[in-house]
Amino acid sequence: MQVITAQEAAGLIQDNFVTGIGGSGGCSTPEYILTAIAERYKLENSPRNILVVAGIAPGDLNEEGMGFSIIRASGLVGGMYAGHVGMSPAIGRGIAENKIAGVCVPLGVYSQVLKAVAAGNPGVVSHVGLNTFVDPRLEGCYMNELAKKFFKFKPVDLININNKEYLFYNAFKLDACIIRGSFADEAGNISLEREPFLSEQQSMAAATHNHGGIVIVQVLDIVKRGDLHPRNIHVQGNIVDYIVKVPANLHDKLHVQCYGNKNYEYRPELTGDIKINLSKLKPMSLNPRKVCGRRGAMELKQNALINLGIGMPDAVASVANEEGLADKITLSVETGLFGGVPLQGVGFGAAANPEAVYQVADNFDLYDGGALDMAVLGAAEIDGLGNVNVSKFGTRCMGPGGFIDITQNTKKICFMGTFTANGLECEIGDGKIKILREGLNKKFKKRVEQITFAGENALINNQYIIYITERAVFKLNCGVELIEIAPGIDLERDILLNMEFKPKISPELKLMDERIFRAEKMNLKF
Numbered sequence: 001m002q003v004i005t006a007q008e009a010a011g012l013i014q015d016n017f018v019t020g021i022g023g024s025g026g027c028s029t030p031e032y033i034l035t036a037i038a039e040r041y042k043l044e045n046s047p048r049n050i051l052v053v054a055g056i057a058p059g060d061l062n063e064e065g066m067g068f069s070i071i072r073a074s075g076l077v078g079g080m081y082a083g084h085v086g087m088s089p090a091i092g093r094g095i096a097e098n099k100i101a102g103v104c105v106p107l108g109v110y111s112q113v114l115k116a117v118a119a120g121n122p123g124v125v126s127h128v129g130l131n132t133f134v135d136p137r138l139e140g141c142y143m144n145e146l147a148k149k150f151f152k153f154k155p156v157d158l159i160n161i162n163n164k165e166y167l168f169y170n171a172f173k174l175d176a177c178i179i180r181g182s183f184a185d186e187a188g189n190i191s192l193e194r195e196p197f198l199s200e201q202q203s204m205a206a207a208t209h210n211h212g213g214i215v216i217v218q219v220l221d222i223v224k225r226g227d228l229h230p231r232n233i234h235v236q237g238n239i240v241d242y243i244v245k246v247p248a249n250l251h252d253k254l255h256v257q258c259y260g261n262k263n264y265e266y267r268p269e270l271t272g273d274i275k276i277n278l279s280k281l282k283p284m285s286l287n288p289r290k291v292c293g294r295r296g297a298m299e300l301k302q303n304a305l306i307n308l309g310i311g312m313p314d315a316v317a318s319v320a321n322e323e324g325l326a327d328k329i330t331l332s333v334e335t336g337l338f339g340g341v342p343l344q345g346v347g348f349g350a351a352a353n354p355e356a357v358y359q360v361a362d363n364f365d366l367y368d369g370g371a372l373d374m375a376v377l378g379a380a381e382i383d384g385l386g387n388v389n390v391s392k393f394g395t396r397c398m399g400p401g402g403f404i405d406i407t408q409n410t411k412k413i414c415f416m417g418t419f420t421a422n423g424l425e426c427e428i429g430d431g432k433i434k435i436l437r438e439g440l441n442k443k444f445k446k447r448v449e450q451i452t453f454a455g456e457n458a459l460i461n462n463q464y465i466i467y468i469t470e471r472a473v474f475k476l477n478c479g480v481e482l483i484e485i486a487p488g489i490d491l492e493r494d495i496l497l498n499m500e501f502k503p504k505i506s507p508e509l510k511l512m513d514e515r516i517f518r519a520e521k522m523n524l525k526f
Contacts, residue, residue, distance in 0.1 A: 059087030108364030188237030260347015386455025432488030
């Protein structure tokens with residue numbers, strides 16, 4: 001193991017390298033080294049055309065912000081193999097515009113592929129992804145045409161085992177990886193004690209090292225051998241080649257714990273080092289997001305294990321906490337955290353007061369086996385067959401994250417989102433809602449642009465599926481069926497005229513609970 005500067009680390013990444021980069025969503029990004037790579041590229045026009053391998057590719061949703069926005073310069077990143085790419089607008093847009101080759105796989109599959117690479121196995125056999133866009137009979141994980149030429153390996157194949165269909169996700173080799181830890185010792189052992197969750201650090205390092213690649217780790221500080229608690233060490237020193245120490249004056253700028261933290265300060269409640277009084281967390285204001293969160297919270301069951309997706313579903317956590325239900329359920333996020341209250345917005349992936357912390361791959365072993373009682377997930381497009389798209393629409397490329405893994409293996413799914421997008425304005429209060437300005441984009445489409453969730457699969461698997469919006473609730477019942485309408489909403493004007501297909505109308509159509517549309521607490525009970 002050798003201690004080097006960020007500039008020296010940047011110099012190790014060569015043109016066309018297959019490079020794993022750690023970090024997930026709003027957390028644990030090696031910003032200091034990424035900044036050095038961006039500066040080197042600006043001066044030397046190198047490294048060019050690297051293929052980046054990542055899970056939930058980190059970012060803060062800002063064009064010139066943190067995460068992968070740091071390496072957004074045209075020509076630096078030639079391709080992305082990831083679970084999700086939407087947190088950095090420039091990267092997602094580059095894939096949508098066919099300028100960056102994009103392959104997206106389910107997040108659980110991604111984490112399992114890294115473990116397969118580390119173990120020298122040819123790939124991963126899984127039922128996850130059948131009949132969605134990752135299925136070779138549809139798009140085969142390719143997010144654009146450029147990817148079909150750029151990638152030197154086929155992402156996925158359809159296979160048959162004992163007369164049953166599966167997908168086989170092919171392994172590949174990494175030339176280098178850049179990950180982040182909290183501290184290193186003199187032997188190169190890496191602790192993750194200040195990271196909000198355990199991402200892919202260990203499996204990515206093992207996958208890289210075991211096939212002759214270069215393992216580079218960014219840390220806050222280097223301590224004496226033996227000073228780190230062995231339970232905090234998650235990357236053993238023998239597989240680490242280089243360590244980059246971030247100067248103390250840059251800790252709060254280029255070694256940020258979580259983009260969701262005010263002023264990027266370190267928050268010990270995100271690592272379990274302290275517990276905070278969750279009842280003091282500020283409730284959400286009454287808006288369409290909270291309306292959907294409240295209706296989703298009405299589906300919660302006591303003692304249930306529930307997954308929350310990125311975006312609007314995190315409103316369910318806020319509502320559950322406000323209503324005093326958070327300690328009677330277990331909320332989980334795909335990054336491997338159980339319990340506590342997941343953060344909203346760009347802090348996605350972290351949670352205040354987590355009860356348990358799993359590695360991502362281990363977490364998806366639970367998810368894929370059906371351990372979840374319920375999941376609450378976003379929806380960008382829904383069609384008449386109940387298909388849902390969250391991965392690619394218009395000029396936006398996002399990828400599925402853990403969405404496919406979760407929706408194919410959980411019996412009860414609540415999809416959540418506003419009825420229309422781009423400009424929607426509502427007046428909410430006194431037990432009803434009024435649409436002041438309709439969104440420009442319809443979300444209930446004749447056909448979704450990309451199938452991230454297949455309604456047909458759900459019907460075959462007898463899953464309970466509902467679609468929650470601020471003005472209506474639908475159910476999957478051999479097609480999409482309207483089952484609830486909000487007080488103050490006109491069926492024809494506010495719902496049917498803003499859909500590209502005509503849904504079934506339940507003969508038992510009822511009003512949504514008016515408490516959802518009042519400023520005071522709902523006083524929800526199980």
